[in-house]
Amino acid sequence: MMVKSMTDHSNTRVVVGMSGGVDSSVVALLLKQQGYDVVGVFMKNWDDTDENGVCTATEDYKDVAKVADKIGIPYYSINFEKEYWDRVFTYFLDEYKKGRTPNPDVICNKEIKFKAFLDYAMDLGADYIATGHYARLSHDEDGTMHLLRGVDSNKDQTYFLSQLDSATLQKVMFPLGEMVKPDVRKLALNAGLATAKKKDSVGICFIGEKNFKEFLGHYLPATPGKMMTFDGEVKGEHAGLMYYTIGQRRGLGIGGDGEDNEPWFVIGKDLKKNILYVGKGYHNPHLYATHLDASDLHFVTNEDLGNDFHVTAKFRYRQKDSGVTVHFNDDHTAVTVTFDDPVRAITPGQAVVFYRGEECLGSGMIDAAYNDERVLQYI
Numbered sequence: 001m002m003v004k005s006m007t008d009h010s011n012t013r014v015v016v017g018m019s020g021g022v023d024s025s026v027v028a029l030l031l032k033q034q035g036y037d038v039v040g041v042f043m044k045n046w047d048d049t050d051e052n053g054v055c056t057a058t059e060d061y062k063d064v065a066k067v068a069d070k071i072g073i074p075y076y077s078i079n080f081e082k083e084y085w086d087r088v089f090t091y092f093l094d095e096y097k098k099g100r101t102p103n104p105d106v107i108c109n110k111e112i113k114f115k116a117f118l119d120y121a122m123d124l125g126a127d128y129i130a131t132g133h134y135a136r137l138s139h140d141e142d143g144t145m146h147l148l149r150g151v152d153s154n155k156d157q158t159y160f161l162s163q164l165d166s167a168t169l170q171k172v173m174f175p176l177g178e179m180v181k182p183d184v185r186k187l188a189l190n191a192g193l194a195t196a197k198k199k200d201s202v203g204i205c206f207i208g209e210k211n212f213k214e215f216l217g218h219y220l221p222a223t224p225g226k227m228m229t230f231d232g233e234v235k236g237e238h239a240g241l242m243y244y245t246i247g248q249r250r251g252l253g254i255g256g257d258g259e260d261n262e263p264w265f266v267i268g269k270d271l272k273k274n275i276l277y278v279g280k281g282y283h284n285p286h287l288y289a290t291h292l293d294a295s296d297l298h299f300v301t302n303e304d305l306g307n308d309f310h311v312t313a314k315f316r317y318r319q320k321d322s323g324v325t326v327h328f329n330d331d332h333t334a335v336t337v338t339f340d341d342p343v344r345a346i347t348p349g350q351a352v353v354f355y356r357g358e359e360c361l362g363s364g365m366i367d368a369a370y371n372d373e374r375v376l377q378y379i
């Protein structure tokens with residue numbers, strides 16, 4: 001049943017980024033029900049055609065078509081493979097070459113979904129774009145935007161949106177920000193959308209469920225080397241530093257030994273010497289950092305935060321916030337972030353995202369983590 005809305009939105013065109021998943025299907029449904037002039041657009045960012053000619057993008061686009069037909073909206077497909085390769089994938093490989101663990105989704109949002117896609121949508125006459133991200137927006141009287149966590153704390157995606165700016169967000173809608181995922185699925189089921197039961201996407205979009213090691217090995221040469229403790233005891237061989245992340249346990253091929261039988265973890269990398277450092281125990285003290293350096297800063301907020309401020313931060317997506325003090329360097333291009341309590345497994349290449357209560361203030365990219373003055377990764 002069409003729900004008649006109080007305000008007439010029929011002259012407001014919203015281009016919905018439709019991935020063929022349930023979230024963006026429901027976004028299109030809700031906006032159409034609210035009377036907007038809705039257009040669905042599917043982006044093809046990656047060619048994953050396999051040896052049998054099967055490609056997930058083709059399947060996803062078929063789902064977009066089914067949903068768009070059901071809702072009664074026009075839909076298109078746009079190819080951003082080149083933009084994605086140049087602006088996201090190249091960055092992703094460069095980061096691995098530097099021994100870091102990048103977060104391509106943060107860059108994809110900044111460069112593709114909320115830049116290339118936004119520009120394309122504007123050319124289609126859009127007033128706004130909408131996506132199925134779980135995040136909320138609010139604005140001041142002068143139009144300044146604030147990015148807020150999604151109500152569903154399990155799904156909140158502000159971490160990935162933390163490098164967008166206020167001017168961009170003025171052209172964006174996140175219709176699912178006030179909703180929880182189970183209710184989104186229910187809406188899709190009740191409306192008979194083909195994607196209602198489609199499972200959520202996992203991991204990095206272009207890798208999907210493929211074997212990560214195999215995928216990366218296809219693009220970057222791996223140089224095996226020594227796996228050893230900080231005391232110099234050689235424990236085995238690593239397959240190439242890029243395959244390992246600080247704090248990782250799986251895939252080391254060395255079981256717990258000695259009386260304690262505690263498992264081994266990656267505790268450091270030396271890129272110059274091609275050494276992977278390992279240490280015993282989940283709570284190995286070498287894994288705990290007291291502060292970090294970050295650069296490539298982007299703030300959503302236009303507010304002057306001062307040179308030092310106390311906020312909370314996340315150092316990876318699925319993590320609770322920690323209390324931190326942020327200190328800008330002299331020209332405001334980098335920060336030192338000091339933790340209220342030591343934090344485990346800080347990973348260079350990931351984003352450090354700053355929050356004040358519900359508001360996501362912005363983020364930077366982690367360059368190095370320290371345990372007092374000792375650097376935890378030698379790159």
Ligand SMILES: Nc1ncnc2c1ncn2[C@@H]1O[C@H](COP(=O)(O)OP(=O)(O)OP(=O)(O)O)[C@@H](O)[C@H]1O
Nearest residue numbers: 017018019021022023024041042043131132133201
């Ligand atoms: N290939 C695509 N084409 C168009 N829009 C996309 C595409 N991939 C993602 N998006 C947009 O970005 C949003 C967040 O992407 P993400 O990959 O996190 O999807 P998701 O949370 O699994 O959502 P969905 O269920 O819609 O796939 C999507 O809801 C959709 O609006």
